[in-house]
């Protein structure tokens with residue numbers, strides 16, 4: 001079943017990290033950042049450890065607050081966040097011209113929200129590539145729950161060293177994952193420009209939305225205090241509040257970046273392999 005309850009949230013903090021190791025992991029993760037004394041070279045050299053720690057720590061918060069797909073989407077005024085996310089996934093499947101029986105790779109697949117939707121929508125067989133063990137185990141559990149194990153699978157590997165031979169897949173997509181690559185990625189088109197509602201609206205604490213209550217100011221206040229109490233009672237690992245805190249900071253920074261037009265998560269690019 002979907003892990004959307006408070007206890008699911010706090011019991012999932014840390015992913016595959018031992019509960020007593022959560023706080024040291026938070027401290028190590030924070031230290032990678034310049035504002036906590038880290039430097040860019042160290043971050044690049046240790047990108048795999050940094051990104052894995054991050055997703056071990058935040059995955060249950062993402063699932064609790066956002067759902068099974070961990071990405072933004074262009075959104076119409078009458079649309080809910082969930083609907084806009086699904087529509088964006090259908091858009092990607094249509095852009096790739098996916099057909100029943102094709103083999104598709106989702107690079108940096110999270111817990112598989114997009115790949116399940118795209119497999120169902122297109123009939124294609126989708127493999128999710130992910131370097132995070134906890135997300136893969138959660139993705140496998142959700143595939144089983146949704147009864148979709150026959151059309152999706154996962155491979156644990158670093159997308160900087162893909163373990164596939166040439167021509168394994170008919171199409172490949174990546175949603176908000178290659179931003180974690182230590183090398184620069186060239187992008188083509190910002191879908192956020194034409195979105196009637198700004199992509200960062202669900203994260204804006206000044207915007208109230210009953211359908212997206214958990215990420216509003218009141219929702220965050222409730223989550224913050226709930227995590228505090230559950231950590232105090234020992235039901236959530238020590239460090240859980242710190243994870244909630246850096247996610248709130250990230251949400252505020254994303255909203256500010258979106259407002260100033262200096263950041264977008266909505267860059268879309270489509271590539272075709274040259275015919276040899």
Ligand SMILES: C[S@@+](CC[C@H](N)C(=O)[O-])C[C@H]1O[C@@H](n2cnc3c(N)ncnc32)[C@H](O)[C@@H]1O
Pocket residue numbers: 048051055068069070071107108109110111112113114129130131132135157158159160174175176177178180181
């Ligand atoms: C923001 S999440 C997006 C997940 C998914 N595309 C979605 O939209 O639900 C980024 C994902 O990229 C994965 N990732 C980051 N760096 C990776 C790497 N070097 N190799 C494989 N996966 C990676 C993370 O583990 C995470 O699942």
